[in-house]
Amino acid sequence: MDIATVAGLLVGFAFMVIALFLAGSHGGGGVSIGQFIDPPAILMVVGGGLTVVLTSVPLKFFFKLPKVVMKIFFNKPEHVSEMIEQLVSLAEMARKDGLLAMENKVRDLKNPFMVMGIQMAVDGTPAEVIGDIMRTEIEAVGGRHKECKKMLDVMGRCGPAFGMIATLLGLILMLGNLDDPDAIGPSMAMALVGTLYGAVMANMVCIPMAEKLAFLSHEELLVKEIILRGVLGIQAGDNPRVIEQKLNTYLPPKQRKGAHEEAA
Amino acid sequence: MDIATVAGLLVGFAFMVIALFLAGSHGGGGVSIGQFIDPPAILMVVGGGLTVVLTSVPLKFFFKLPKVVMKIFFNKPEHVSEMIEQLVSLAEMARKDGLLAMENKVRDLKNPFMVMGIQMAVDGTPAEVIGDIMRTEIEAVGGRHKECKKMLDVMGRCGPAFGMIATLLGLILMLGNLDDPDAIGPSMAMALVGTLYGAVMANMVCIPMAEKLAFLSHEELLVKEIILRGVLGIQAGDNPRVIEQKLNTYLPPKQRKGAHEEAA
């Protein structure tokens, strides 16, 4: 589990509360948290944002939203350099004992995309069919990721608008009942809470989570690309050293395991 | 019928009304719905938005707008996995008894794009011509979808501007007649209703419906892509198991029917 997202959200809200109390103590009047809690604005901003997602996507996608959020919180990053090692050792085996020799190893592999690729190679599927199927899978996965990200994007993009709608509702109500001048300040404050919610939901929650999802998707597709190239290299009987060098190119220099240690 | 869009719109407006009454009761003054109904602003925002669409597109496109909206509400999603089964069973038939054997089955197919493709294969049209025609059709359909989506985009994008125009008209009128200070509050409230309408039309109606249209288009084009690849595979006499595996790649893993059950 990559704690960055959880930590980011928690620290962000902590900063907001601290800033609030600092500002409140500075002004001398103190802060009553109640000033910042406005149920209709919560309904309008969070509920409104969710209904926009519901309107925007097919029902089955909408129900994926909690799973998408969970994935952002609890993803396990792939260990890319281990995966490259696995592919290189499979390549060595295939070169020594033939493609069929990998059959026993398939069960030990964890990544289902690698299992699929190696299994096809073992089954004697021609290279262009393997490439075609794996490439289509990568594109289809990328497409599904984009549609998941879109839900958070939609919610992030319309957050400020729903904040404004909540504020406008409050302002219009207030302006229609200007009898009590003492109520103007608090009513105005309450109306502005809607704008605050919209800005927070969009900028502290939805947009960064959408960005994180894009990062995770990018990483997953990179891993799949590495596997695709590894499997095609194995199938073609390429030199394991060349495969290793090619696949290592995808890693930042520090994470690469040198060919020398491997060969040793 | 996918009820997500209708549900999203209804729940969204329900949330807004609930938020309004919650806020009104909170302030103590209650809510008169009349405060939120402003015919000139409706004319300016909804009418203005429609005239912008009218200005933006050829007349024949403008008249498609109600049909586009209906499609968003009442689309039936394709059953992609059934369609793949159909293509696989056609492939088996074609492999056993030749391409002509599919002729009797063509009538039972529901998807017109599949009918067109299979019919061309039965007629002995060369593969490159089939591919060319089906590919052009996919691109042309995609292009028409984009132009339909553009109408909703245009209306969504100019919604806030028309809300602002309605508000400006109200403000200018008010500022020109500042005789009665008691009228300032309600006049200002009424002016702000225009901004509210613009924000609601854009963010709760037009933009999510445009997003939904993009989803539906994406799905329809994916189905057409699957059919194209299926027909080309059938025409080339590919192994039905390979065709199945290729086409299943377009589906998310859960929706795939395993080759094992099929073969059984």
Next chain:
Amino acid sequence: MDIATVAGLLVGFAFMVIALFLAGSHGGGGVSIGQFIDPPAILMVVGGGLTVVLTSVPLKFFFKLPKVVMKIFFNKPEHVSEMIEQLVSLAEMARKDGLLAMENKVRDLKNPFMVMGIQMAVDGTPAEVIGDIMRTEIEAVGGRHKECKKMLDVMGRCGPAFGMIATLLGLILMLGNLDDPDAIGPSMAMALVGTLYGAVMANMVCIPMAEKLAFLSHEELLVKEIILRGVLGIQAGDNPRVIEQKLNTYLPPKQRKGAHEEAA
């Protein structure tokens, strides 16, 4: 002439005037149109917008602006299905009597791009040269269209900014002379008229006209693409039925003339 653009503009302005009088009568004070006419703001918004276009493009492009606007108002849509019929009948002629037989027909063709293509085919120009020249022409025309659209885009994009500049000029003048409190309302109203002009010019005039231009360009390029493919098919001596089927693919299903009626 496609009346959509003219109708859109007229109805849009009519809606605005109606909304204004509705709002004015509602407030009880009535509307004096004079409140909404502000020569310096017109100069700043319309004149400013035009000078930005002048700054943005070479002089010869700037002088094309009226022609571009006229084209948006008075374009005649091509009759694509008739054009396909022409190409198919030329293909039949060329197949029966050779490419030279089309020479007499060239004079009857109205579309200059089709004339150019057929003439090259008659002259015996090799297929790759025809394809190259026609493709370059399509791209060059598309590029010129984009530059024309850019002028309207520029004016649309800076409309709100010039409205704000007009309003700022008015506000700064007003704030510098706050002697007469009674003048504040009308001065403020007058200042806001600038913002109104900017929003109207951008959202009701320039942006939808730029969108319309993009539609017209898209349609013209599609027609040219159809002609290109038709001419290449004719030059290659393709079966006229296949050419017809290919070209019809570009049309929405309803506009297609079935091969059956044609063949009859």
Next chain:
Amino acid sequence: MDIATVAGLLVGFAFMVIALFLAGSHGGGGVSIGQFIDPPAILMVVGGGLTVVLTSVPLKFFFKLPKVVMKIFFNKPEHVSEMIEQLVSLAEMARKDGLLAMENKVRDLKNPFMVMGIQMAVDGTPAEVIGDIMRTEIEAVGGRHKECKKMLDVMGRCGPAFGMIATLLGLILMLGNLDDPDAIGPSMAMALVGTLYGAVMANMVCIPMAEKLAFLSHEELLVKEIILRGVLGIQAGDNPRVIEQKLNTYLPPKQRKGAHEEAA
């Protein structure tokens, strides 16, 4: 020299001054230009904009900024149709007397890119090397143009933000010293001058100049593309008439010199 940019800027500022005096005389109070001159805001908006460019680009690019601005004002458009004539006459010469015959003509050519191309053809450089070098040059020039344009883009994009910063500085100062109510109006006016400067710098100066630069770049690259295709045609010994027809395709129909007059 294309006077459009200079004219656009001058007329734009003239319109602003006229609008100002019209508005001032309308209000009755007259205009004192001093109200609109605020040295700290000039420093913040123009100086701030320039420092953002300085932060954004390597030092050597920053010093190119005056040259870029000069180029926008004093560019000389290429005479494309004359250039095509030159290429066609070179093609005739090369076809009659061989590639070496062009050597004497190279000195008379003005465009350095054409000189480079023809010289390589005379030197017997193989076609793929010529194409490779000229293509790389076109891409490298396009890349450098984009980086120059980016400087104006950056300044245009942050103009309104610096205007707002200048206004905020003024507002915060004013709000901290509310002792003298009579000073509020003029202080507020002065603060708004910052916003005015930002809007003017961005919308009347930087953005249109960046657009103009994009136009000039587009035109220069088009000319280079024409030269590239001309040189490759000459090197391949193509028919001069075909070369002429191909190159003319890049021109709008009116600027083309018909093959007939040329051949005569």
Next chain:
Amino acid sequence: MDIATVAGLLVGFAFMVIALFLAGSHGGGGVSIGQFIDPPAILMVVGGGLTVVLTSVPLKFFFKLPKVVMKIFFNKPEHVSEMIEQLVSLAEMARKDGLLAMENKVRDLKNPFMVMGIQMAVDGTPAEVIGDIMRTEIEAVGGRHKECKKMLDVMGRCGPAFGMIATLLGLILMLGNLDDPDAIGPSMAMALVGTLYGAVMANMVCIPMAEKLAFLSHEELLVKEIILRGVLGIQAGDNPRVIEQKLNTYLPPKQRKGAHEEAA
């Protein structure tokens, strides 16, 4: 070290302070810097911006942020023309004495990407493998650069939103405690300081630094592209003069060393 970024930041802040004192002295009231220092707003804008980055990216990327900032300040530009000279002299050596002759020179090369390429050529790696590996490396480096830039982009994009959040917190607190009218001015001023911070952080710090990073990335990738093409030319045994001419094409004309001087 390219001092442009540091200079830009320092001069930008200096301009802001000067503008502030000019404006303060103009108003007569003087400036107390304390008016512009608001710890809760700093926490909200800078801290909030950092937590958004933390939420948006995997933890390991977040910790790269200081290194990225350092790179922007202390990058050393590559001397491209020297690098081209090195490649040309390696090409001469390889042509005269064979690829193996370069082995001794590899140690003297500083650029690790050039070392990698030349070493592969020396090792007899086939051209397509060299091209494949170096191309993948270029793309992988470009991808990592983009992800680094994204962190600054995210912070720049949400800067104004966090400024607004800080201002809203202040405004809501103020509006809830309107007891003391004398406190309204200073409280409002303090609230606006949040907006100021957000605008400054985004427009004077994050966005220009992100732009600078894009420039540096572009330059580094260009250098790698030149090396790739040089190595492939060397491996193919191309004429050193042709290699030089090709590589020089990437440079602006002034930085090119003429073939004549080199050959002399």
